[in-house]
């Protein structure tokens with residue numbers, strides 16, 4: 001049906017009629033979307049079946065990537081591109097007077113993740129399939145993904161997201177592969193044939209029903225699987241409160257927790273975690289046993305990766321299955337478990353390290369708790385042998401202590417590999433945060449610097465730049481992104497620079513139109529598009545960006561001769577609904593935008609735009625249009641960042657601290673092609689240790705700082721002078737935890753350099769192209785190959801149709 005545009009048109013029209021029961025004329029855009037989506041799904045299915053059969057027959061090692069989030073973004077466009085049928089479809093639709101782009105916009109943007117961590121998981125799936133690696137995702141089919149953000153009078157309001165409202169063409173429900181999960185109840189211990197046995201009784205059962213989604217590799221026949229679990233009632237008993245049981249079970253998969261990096265200490269979250277882990281492991285073991293008779297070989301055929309600590313219960317759950325169901329001894333089960341499980345740490349923020357109170361954990365998951373206790377006792381005994389008498393050290397490293405279960409400790413002790421997500425982050429793990437564990441397990445720790453899929457963030461998001469690259473260096477880079485470096489030989493060619501400038505301009509126009517439509521703000525295409533898009537968090541320091549804009553406003557107001565390169569400051573960010581400070585920052589950006597954009601003179605030089613409801617599909621419009629990428633977290637706090645890579649790949653120059661992957665970006669492109677500023681990580685960590693930082697001194701000694709901070713509370717922005725008091729307090733009363741004032745002067749300086757640099761157009765374009773040329777290293781294909789070789793020990797399996 002996709003072999004030529006005529007046969008496509010034919011099938012499309014027939015299918016539209018049979019599916020929607022309407023003629024072509026009456027069909028809506030959504031009908032067209034559903035028709036096309038179904039055709040593509042059907043086209044995928046033969047490859048999907050073939051891939052699964054091949055994996056079964058080859059019986060080689062496979063990896064299962066467990067993640068509480070997969071931030072997929074829309075799939076139609078990406079699938080068409082990966083399948084190599086986008087052109088046929090687009091041309092066929094054009095002849096029917098239908099725009100593919102408009103059809104694509106009918107697809108909801110599945111937001112089953114909060115930010116970087118969830119999006120990383122989605123990029124990894126794309127790379128696994130493209131590299132023909134046998135690797136599958138396991139996650140949760142949240143009925144409501146991350147909330148939709150509405151801005152009302154400058155305030156964020158959250159609305160439930162409804163991605164499933166019109167169905168999901170990509171998923172296949174597999175009720176026959178449902179499994180049961182047990183919560184609550186108690187454990188009865190008995191003796192069977194002389195060995196201890198454990199029976200979970202009086203438990204509440206929940207049914208986990210899988211919905212499988214195909215993960216299509218780019219121009220290969222591999223189609224892997226993303227399995228998302230849905231919670232349903234298992235069975236109804238005679239004396240049961242049917243309604244409350246139904247409500248309680250379904251609640252498990254109703255909502256994605258809208259917290260980014262914070263650990264949400266809710267029992268429902270704990271239920272979600274065990275639900276994901278238990279259903280996934282049961283399903284993995286079932287399919288393993290179909291092909292393999294000896295459970296003792298599991299780790300030779302199966303790798304289980306836990307994405308952060310949310311699925312850390314994979315360790316005790318695998319132990320439970322191996323001991324209670326497969327009758328293995330503790331020692332054998334432990335050997336298999338620790339050789340199967342590997343773990344990625346994504347943050348060192350203390351508030352994000354999950355710790356569960358025993359009083360919640362133990363009643364909900366009695367058998368899992370027992371097993372964790374035993375793991376803990378054995379681990380502490382080993383520590384005692386190694387460090388006799390060092391109680392404090394052992395208490396500090398224990399998995400259970402002070403009434404809490406520490407999930408990171410469980411993950412470290414129970415897995416064979418622990419990796420950070422950028423060099424600096426992995427070093428901080430080894431030398432500081434997890435130092436004591438690194439001493440005990442030096443060989444387990446390693447680094448895997450994050451990556452992004454260039455297929456979404458360049459090919460799909462920026463077809464204009466893609467064509468330009470193809471015209472310049474051919475198409476090999478698409479399969480081998482490191483070959484983007486070939487572009488470097490050409491960056492001084494005036495013609496390439498000119499064409500790149502045109503591409504950028506076109507993409508700025510597209511974004512400017514969106515801004516005009518949505519925000520009613522006219523922005524200047526010739527201004528620098530200076531962008532900060534990411535979750536709203538104190539450590540990411542949107543506030544530093546805001547204070548700089550306030551400073552510019554003041555200068556422009558006070559000095560009629562002050563002249564700078566015009567700039568459009570663009571923000572996009574969701575704040576966790578309960579994060580008071582973050583929501584105030586959103587309000588502050590809006591108040592600032594109001595002031596700046598409505599000032600007849602200042603607005604000719606600078607503008608401020610907040611783009612509502614930042615999400616994957618909006619990001620695809622923003623990255624290609626950016627000139628400047630703001631990566632200004634307090635050094636040591638952003639584990640890696642991945643937005644930084646997406647900007648770079650689209651030819652934006654970075655203004656950044658020496659944090660996370662910014663450092664590796666600088667190493668790749670050279671110090672002359674990035675604008676770095678601010679404290680380094682060792683400097684921040686030293687301040688934190690010695691407690692010598694006094695933000696008040698900066699307030700008193702720097703007039704620019706004093707002016708902007710005073711403006712937060714003197715009625716400059718708002719009749720309600722208390723509106724931004726919490727922000728001012730964070731900087732002064734609470735001594736500025738994230739060193740905003742400490743880095744302020746250096747940020748102002750570097751921003752001035754950015755403005756000047758932009759005026760040397762030729763050089764700027766070269767630098768932008770150098771960024772693109774070096775971005776191949778940050779393809780998630782490189783990252784995934786590193787995981788495959790260094791952690792999972794899996795090989796690619798060529799799928800031949």
Ligand code: GL7
Pocket residue numbers: 114115116117118120260261346347352421450638639640641642660
């Ligand atoms: C994060 C980190 O904050 C971010 O720096 C990193 O790029 C990402 C993927 O590794 O993981 N950790 C985390 O808890 N969230 C992230 O985005 C939510």
